[in-house]
Amino acid sequence: MQTGKPSAIQMINKWKRLCLVLLLLFSLFFTTGCWNKIEVNNTVEAEGLVFDLEGDQPSFSVQLAQASGPDQSGSSQSTKPVNISGTGRTFTEAARKVMVSLPRLPLWAHAGVTLIGEDLANQDMGRVADFIGRNRHVRKTSLLFITKGVSGKECLEAEVPMEAYSLPGLRKLIRIQENQLGIYMPITIDQFLEGLAIPGLQPAVPQVTIQEIEGKKVLKLDGTAVFKDRKMVGSLDETESQGYRFLSPTMVTGGLIIIPSPLDNVTDSKKVVSIELTRSQATVSPEIEENKLKNMKIHIEAEGNFYEQTFEGDILDRETINKMNVLIGEQIKQAITASITKAQLLDSDIFGWGRSIYRKNPDLWSQIEDDWADIFPGVKTEITVNFEIRRTYLLDKSFEFKE
Amino acid sequence: MRYKRGNKQANLPLSTSELIAKPISKQLQENIDDLHRLLERCTDAVFKEFTFGPNRENKGLVIFFDGLVDKTQIEVHLLKSLMLELNMRNDDSFPWPKDEVFKLVYESIVSSAEVKTLDNLQDLCHSISSGDTVLLIDGYNTALVAGTRSWQTRSIQSPENEVVVRGPREAFTETLRFNTALLRRRLKSANFKIENFVLGRITKTDVVLCYIDGIAAEGLVTEVKQRLGKIDIDGILDTGYLEEFLEDNHYTIFSQMEYTEKPDRVCGHLLEGQVCIMVDGSPIALIAPTSFPRFWIASEDYYERYVVGSLFRIMRFVAFLISLLLPSLFVAAITYHQEMIPPPLYITIAATREGIPFPAFVEALLLELTFELLREAGIRLPRAIGPAISIVGALIIGDAAVKAGLVSTPMVVVVAFTGIASFIIPSYNGGIVVRIARFGFLISAGFLGLFGIMIALLIMLIHMSNLNSFGLPYLSPIAPFDLGEMSDIIVRRPWFLNTMRPQMKGMKNADRQAKRNSNDK
Numbered sequence: 001m002q003t004g005k006p007s008a009i010q011m012i013n014k015w016k017r018l019c020l021v022l023l024l025l026f027s028l029f030f031t032t033g034c035w036n037k038i039e040v041n042n043t044v045e046a047e048g049l050v051f052d053l054e055g056d057q058p059s060f061s062v063q064l065a066q067a068s069g070p071d072q073s074g075s076s077q078s079t080k081p082v083n084i085s086g087t088g089r090t091f092t093e094a095a096r097k098v099m100v101s102l103p104r105l106p107l108w109a110h111a112g113v114t115l116i117g118e119d120l121a122n123q124d125m126g127r128v129a130d131f132i133g134r135n136r137h138v139r140k141t142s143l144l145f146i147t148k149g150v151s152g153k154e155c156l157e158a159e160v161p162m163e164a165y166s167l168p169g170l171r172k173l174i175r176i177q178e179n180q181l182g183i184y185m186p187i188t189i190d191q192f193l194e195g196l197a198i199p200g201l202q203p204a205v206p207q208v209t210i211q212e213i214e215g216k217k218v219l220k221l222d223g224t225a226v227f228k229d230r231k232m233v234g235s236l237d238e239t240e241s242q243g244y245r246f247l248s249p250t251m252v253t254g255g256l257i258i259i260p261s262p263l264d265n266v267t268d269s270k271k272v273v274s275i276e277l278t279r280s281q282a283t284v285s286p287e288i289e290e291n292k293l294k295n296m297k298i299h300i301e302a303e304g305n306f307y308e309q310t311f312e313g314d315i316l317d318r319e320t321i322n323k324m325n326v327l328i329g330e331q332i333k334q335a336i337t338a339s340i341t342k343a344q345l346l347d348s349d350i351f352g353w354g355r356s357i358y359r360k361n362p363d364l365w366s367q368i369e370d371d372w373a374d375i376f377p378g379v380k381t382e383i384t385v386n387f388e389i390r391r392t393y394l395l396d397k398s399f400e401f402k403e
Numbered sequence: 404m405r406y407k408r409g410n411k412q413a414n415l416p417l418s419t420s421e422l423i424a425k426p427i428s429k430q431l432q433e434n435i436d437d438l439h440r441l442l443e444r445c446t447d448a449v450f451k452e453f454t455f456g457p458n459r460e461n462k463g464l465v466i467f468f469d470g471l472v473d474k475t476q477i478e479v480h481l482l483k484s485l486m487l488e489l490n491m492r493n494d495d496s497f498p499w500p501k502d503e504v505f506k507l508v509y510e511s512i513v514s515s516a517e518v519k520t521l522d523n524l525q526d527l528c529h530s531i532s533s534g535d536t537v538l539l540i541d542g543y544n545t546a547l548v549a550g551t552r553s554w555q556t557r558s559i560q561s562p563e564n565e566v567v568v569r570g571p572r573e574a575f576t577e578t579l580r581f582n583t584a585l586l587r588r589r590l591k592s593a594n595f596k597i598e599n600f601v602l603g604r605i606t607k608t609d610v611v612l613c614y615i616d617g618i619a620a621e622g623l624v625t626e627v628k629q630r631l632g633k634i635d636i637d638g639i640l641d642t643g644y645l646e647e648f649l650e651d652n653h654y655t656i657f658s659q660m661e662y663t664e665k666p667d668r669v670c671g672h673l674l675e676g677q678v679c680i681m682v683d684g685s686p687i688a689l690i691a692p693t694s695f696p697r698f699w700i701a702s703e704d705y706y707e708r709y710v711v712g713s714l715f716r717i718m719r720f721v722a723f724l725i726s727l728l729l730p731s732l733f734v735a736a737i738t739y740h741q742e743m744i745p746p747p748l749y750i751t752i753a754a755t756r757e758g759i760p761f762p763a764f765v766e767a768l769l770l771e772l773t774f775e776l777l778r779e780a781g782i783r784l785p786r787a788i789g790p791a792i793s794i795v796g797a798l799i800i801g802d803a804a805v806k807a808g809l810v811s812t813p814m815v816v817v818v819a820f821t822g823i824a825s826f827i828i829p830s831y832n833g834g835i836v837v838r839i840a841r842f843g844f845l846i847s848a849g850f851l852g853l854f855g856i857m858i859a860l861l862i863m864l865i866h867m868s869n870l871n872s873f874g875l876p877y878l879s880p881i882a883p884f885d886l887g888e889m890s891d892i893i894v895r896r897p898w899f900l901n902t903m904r905p906q907m908k909g910m911k912n913a914d915r916q917a918k919r920n921s922n923d924k
Contacts, residue, residue, distance in 0.1 A: 028850070028851075036739055036852075037738055037739055037852070038738065038739075038741070039738060039762050039763065040737050040738070040741070040752060040753050040756045040763065041753075041756055041757065041758075041759065043741060043753070044753075045746060045749050045750055045753060047746070065746075065750050065753075067750055067753035067754040067756075067757055107741050107742065107749075109741065109742030110741070110742065110746040110749060112746065137742075139742070168746065
């Protein structure tokens, strides 16, 4: 009896425990509560986020993708984007104000493009930095653009040819542009925030403007916005943007370079040679002498392919090719110098020279950090370019016309 | 019990259960009475009484079950020898020893190839039930058994479930002797042992345990024998009965034994030190021990060149993951982790889901259930109706449901893809596990997203690592990890590098090539 009784209690306890575990497991299904569970039908995909200032009020607009019903899904009909905006005292409030007219949850995580109005950029990017940096729904690899001459909201009305949604179209645009033409460099939110936070580095962001083509408003890349601390202070033009791109610490691939004819007897400015850039790598190292910054030594190692000549004459011999290599080097140098001059004029270290000084000599940087704004405009540079033409594509000689 | 009591009320001298334990009597008439009582209402039992010998002074009885025997053999080897040829030689050169008739009959008259004796009714009944013919002679308490087994059988055909492109196409049949012969033909070694057991109180089913002596671990063989010996059941109709008795862990969805209908596959396993259990009346052989990763090994991998075999194996592994996880991953992604889906794909999915009344989880569950339903119906339906079901299934689910806006097309694609992937798992019992587990994953994904899938995966892995099959850890060689054996699990090791057998506890002879052991001929 006495031995049987505890075991019976144990049995009951065992059953109780088992039931309790099962009950707990079962209740797990209902307690998920899941604030992040959301059915697809209650969502809408955000294609791009736009931050503006309306007067002094933060304004937030979002481009939404219209998902067509099942009966239309078969045909790829052009679907029009839906643009919705809201204003508030903060960007968060503005963004949530969108909900007064939108019955669905916009999924910002899909927004590949973030557009910042020029007004906001001119005033203070600090007003939006925390929002785009902290909010987990904002994709940190989203590409950043600044408007030029128009507000962000206006840009939403414009379109990108061939693209159903203009903002993701912009993303494709800058990627292909960079590969084919090599002028503007895309920048992600992450990189931009880095530029705002890290001493000795300023962000530069490609700009977007509206162009009228046959009565249609079309978006177009135009210039690179240069920031000083939190404000946009100026803008680089095409050549300067190209120079800025050459100075990028990462290897750049793709681009086009036009050089004058290498032949001495041809001096017509219309007779030029097109060179396709395949890759270019910049090495920027500060030269320090006696604990003082002497100059910035910039070396570009680049190569490319002979693409086109617009005049007669055989230029594809070793000697002329070497000559062309030098000419291309000069062309690159010019672009780089132009961008450095502009940056120094605007007193904005978009190349991150301060950071490279810090990396090379942290002691020196701690001495000059506070005066860097004064020192930067006067920094001297020594630029060397080594360019090699590698291929000539289908014709191995210059085209020979019949007499 | 009731029958027993009934018999007693009828005031019979012995109950059938007591009767069957009786030794064979010297009096033929008593034996005949006993047998008639034992076999009353057995209309297929044939009793043939006859006389033979000089002056027809010896009485004999031939007893067999009609349909299980080759009557020609009985006629030629028993009746003709005794009744006709004996009389023809009845001269002086052939003395008739009156006292040793049985010995004479056993040694020089019955010309069957397979002859033995027995002395009790129980064995007698077992013998005739097995298709042998029993000869009783008046005055002797020993019965003569002539092997005359011959019945209508299915001939050896190509396997129905394990179809191969390259490799042997023979499959086991329901007759145990044919099956062991198929194995013996491939393993021409005296070390290939076939041990016999009779299980089932009523069915008296022959069960054999096959292994290669010297390769299979002794501990394993004794363990299997011990477990077989403990089985006490009224009947064994298929190896499936044995599987549940022999397996180590009963409360699990994972089967811890493999089965096959292909003799070449059995031989492959025997050569790797595993044992095989076959049952008379079942064309399926059980193979033990096994571990989970072995379920995605097909015998064909070893017949095809190693590159092809390896690629198939990798593909199978991927398909296994797809069929286990794809629906749950899809549901988790579109209900919790929308940011994981690339934007253009998300638009497409959102467009097709526009106006679908069910949550994604319910939709997936419904479609999966329908798929399982169709699959099961496809197996059970009479062959003539089979195509009709597939047409109805395809039309209703593939087309009408989507058109009616009940389910979305991506979900149909996901479920169909999962279904296709699940068919790639070579063993059926390995595939069933995946089918069951898939629902568990789906539910956990529906409630907890990727986190839930992770939890379910962990639970499954913890459970699996707790299992073992005759001492072999169920996840080996993944856990405990063994690189040498992994090279024959994820990919197929080329034969020229395949010098070692998979290691199992207690295995003595691990070399496959070069170093020859005297036991391994």
